[in-house]
Amino acid sequence: MGDELIHRFRRARRDPALAVIEGFHALKHALRFGAELIEAVAVDPELLEALASELAPDLAGTLAVRVEPIDDETLAAIVPLVPRTGVVAIARRPRADVAAVLAARGPAPVVLLEDPRNMGNIGACVRVAAAADAAALLTTGEHDPWYPDAVRGAAGLHFALPVTSIQTLPESDRPLLAIDPEGEELAPERLPARAVLAFGTERHGLTGSLLERADARIAIPMREGVSSLNLATSVAITLFSWRLAAGHAG
Numbered sequence: 483m484g485d486e487l488i489h490r491f492r493r494a495r496r497d498p499a500l501a502v503i504e505g506f507h508a509l510k511h512a513l514r515f516g517a518e519l520i521e522a523v524a525v526d527p528e529l530l531e532a533l534a535s536e537l538a539p540d541l542a543g544t545l546a547v548r549v550e551p552i553d554d555e556t557l558a559a560i561v562p563l564v565p566r567t568g569v570v571a572i573a574r575r576p577r578a579d580v581a582a583v584l585a586a587r588g589p590a591p592v593v594l595l596e597d598p599r600n601m602g603n604i605g606a607c608v609r610v611a612a613a614a615d616a617a618a619l620l621t622t623g624e625h626d627p628w629y630p631d632a633v634r635g636a637a638g639l640h641f642a643l644p645v646t647s648i649q650t651l652p653e654s655d656r657p658l659l660a661i662d663p664e665g666e667e668l669a670p671e672r673l674p675a676r677a678v679l680a681f682g683t684e685r686h687g688l689t690g691s692l693l694e695r696a697d698a699r700i701a702i703p704m705r706e707g708v709s710s711l712n713l714a715t716s717v718a719i720t721l722f723s724w725r726l727a728a729g730h731a732g
């Protein structure tokens with residue numbers, strides 16, 4: 483039973499149909515946004531109930547019954563970095579329909595990350611995209627945005643909006659804005675509705691082909707001498723500039 487469980491959780495980390503959720507806060511968000519849980523294990527299921535009563539009353543009374551108790555040793559064998567709250571779960575990844583996302587008529591922007599490399603950054607981008615109520619977060623490149631470290635960095639908010647990797651951005655009628663330090667200064671009130679906001683890879687920025695394709699290039703103003711902001715910080719500033727200017731706060 484212990485070995486089987488360890489193998490299931492290890493396999494799930496590499497399975498593109500599944501998501502591994504580590505820690506109470508990630509599990510809380512996953513469940514709140516409709517995750518289909520396959521299995522969950524915890525060292526102390528009662529602790530989860532206590533945390534839910536304190537921090538997530540909407541989930542109180544629902545957690546202990548859904549988790550299988552395990553010991554510390556088994557937990558350490560199924561996750562590289564043991565979460566302090568001692569809980570790990572496997573859920574099915576929701577399917578993201580990219581064509582439907584791009585065709586949606588609502589004003590919310592789509593975030594496109596070109597070839598992001600850092601899992602913590604990807605997680606932080608998903609978290610802020612969920613908080614700003616973005617329409618979706620898409621990534622290009624070889625890194626899976628659902629890798630467990632990214633889900634952990636996003637506190638489980640991958641379940642709050644469509645998140646998926648794509649080969650290239652399909653054509654659509656959405657305005658494409660390249661968010662780039664060499665662009666024109668950001669004017670929040672001029673950010674259009676339904677934009678695709680494209681951000682570049684951590685080291686080299688946006689690709690030439692994306693820059694050529696873009697309808698506009700937008701720069702976040704910085705103090706002289708600073709060459710760029712962190713990727714997730716740039717996503718946060720741009721999304722909340724749009725959201726506050728468009729009167730979507732709250």
Ligand SMILES: C[S@@+](CC[C@H](N)C(=O)[O-])C[C@H]1O[C@@H](n2cnc3c(N)ncnc32)[C@H](O)[C@@H]1O
Pocket residue numbers: 661662663664680681682683684685686687688700701702703704709710711712713716
């Ligand atoms: C760490 S930066 C990449 C730095 C890269 N050397 C460059 O000059 O683009 C990662 C991404 O964050 C965004 N970014 C960072 N600072 C920015 C700024 N001041 N204005 C607009 N976008 C910015 C861009 O999308 C950039 O491609």
